[in-house]
Structures are given as structure tokens and as C-alpha cells.
Amino acid sequence: MTVREVLEKIGAEVLCDAGADRPVKGAVVGDLLSFVMGNASEGAVWVTVVAHANVAAVAVLKDMPCILIAADREAAPDFIERCRREEIAVGRSPRSPFDLCGALWELGLRGEG
């Protein structure tokens, strides 16, 4: 499944579609950057409520192709710009992190590898 397909299937608003044809291999949820840094696997969609430039930096370093912003939280323009430059897709949804994880689980995505 590609990032684009995942964002479409869960009905997320697409804020940046750079790199959206990359494959999705799993998912991770969390707002503590070091926690995600330590636990995310390559190719994961990252569900979070924080959206600033450092979130993009962590996604780059962990080879995550997509950041999914939950609860319609605001995304800073410099965050979107950084994601576009680094080819990380960004989606946003009014749903809670919990519900978004449920939707991703139903698509067959898991937290492990």
C-alpha cells in the first residue's frame, strides 16, 4: 500500500503529497520525539498531534514516508515546507490519535516492522 492509498482510505486531508507514492510498511503513534526516534520502524506512518520542523527531522532520520496529524491540529508552514523538501507526505484528520490508529489497524498496518 502506498502513502497516497492510505491517506485516501482513511479520508485524510492531504497537506503535502511529496513522496506519496512510497510504500507504507507499518505505523507508529506518539508525540515524544525521542520515543518515536527509539521505536519507529522504517516505512511507518507516524500519527501525532505535534507538527513542527523537528517532527519532520525525526521522520527523515527514521525513514518514515508520512506524518498523519490527528485532531485537526495546526501545522506550521515551515513544517510543511520542510516535509515537502524532504519528500515526506503530510495528512491531517479531525479524528483522535486513537481512532486514527484504529483506522490504520483496519487497513492491516501494524506497529512492528
Place this chain on the structure above:
Amino acid sequence: MKDPVVLDFPVEGEDFLAAGEASSSVKDTLKMLGVPSSICRRAAIITYEAEMNLVIHAGGGMLRARIDEEKVVLVTEDQGPGIADIDQAMREGYSTASDQVREMGFGAGMGLPNIKRNADRLDIESTVGQGTILTASIYFVGEPQPSA
């Protein structure tokens, strides 16, 4: 690779926007040199956490990556407040970050533990009131690899 590749990055204190640039650059350089991607990722995690420590705690400092045929050595040096109790600082969940920094998603108390988990060797020298030197090495072959 005959001569080692050395990359130096000055890191500004409190500059959250530029933070992550040194780690991206180290990762890209390692990739370009043909280093396996699992090692690139480990080096990137160490560099990022060390870089963020300079930004959050030390008022800035210097970050150096030295890459030769056997290993990558990442060193940060600062003139910050120093670490009074290194064992305590190594404990997962312990953090002295401000509330403002925590609201940005930092200060989980996992920075140094993440560095340790991803390094084959880690040395921290710190003097309160004078600063800290952190040296983390990853060996490409020949050293036991941590599971992370």
C-alpha cells in the same frame, strides 16, 4: 576510503528550527559512502539526540562526525552547565528539560538512553559548570551490534 571524512557542525543553543540539520547531513554522507542503512540510521539517531542536547541543555556547542573505514565516531563538545550525575541522566525518563521544551515533544528523558542503545561505545566526560564531551562510536564490523 583512505583518509577519514570529518564533518564539523556548530550547533546554536535554543535554535530548534535548524536542529536536525547536522544529523541529516551525517546520515546522507554515510549513505553516500556506502555504509549499510541500519548503521546510517543508528548514527542518525545518535547525532540527532546529541544535537538536541546541545540545543536544549548546553546553550550550543560543536558536533563532529569522523568516519573512517572501520567506524563512525560522533563527538559533541559544549561549555554548558555539565551533568552532575551521569548515571541519573542515563536513566530512561529522567529529564531536566523545561515545560516549554516538553510541549514541543522533547524532554522525554530518552535522549542519552537512545544514544547508548545505538552506540557500540559511549563515553561521557562532564564537569559541572564547565561542560560536557560526549563520544559515541559505531563499528562497521567486528564489534557486537546492539539489538536496536
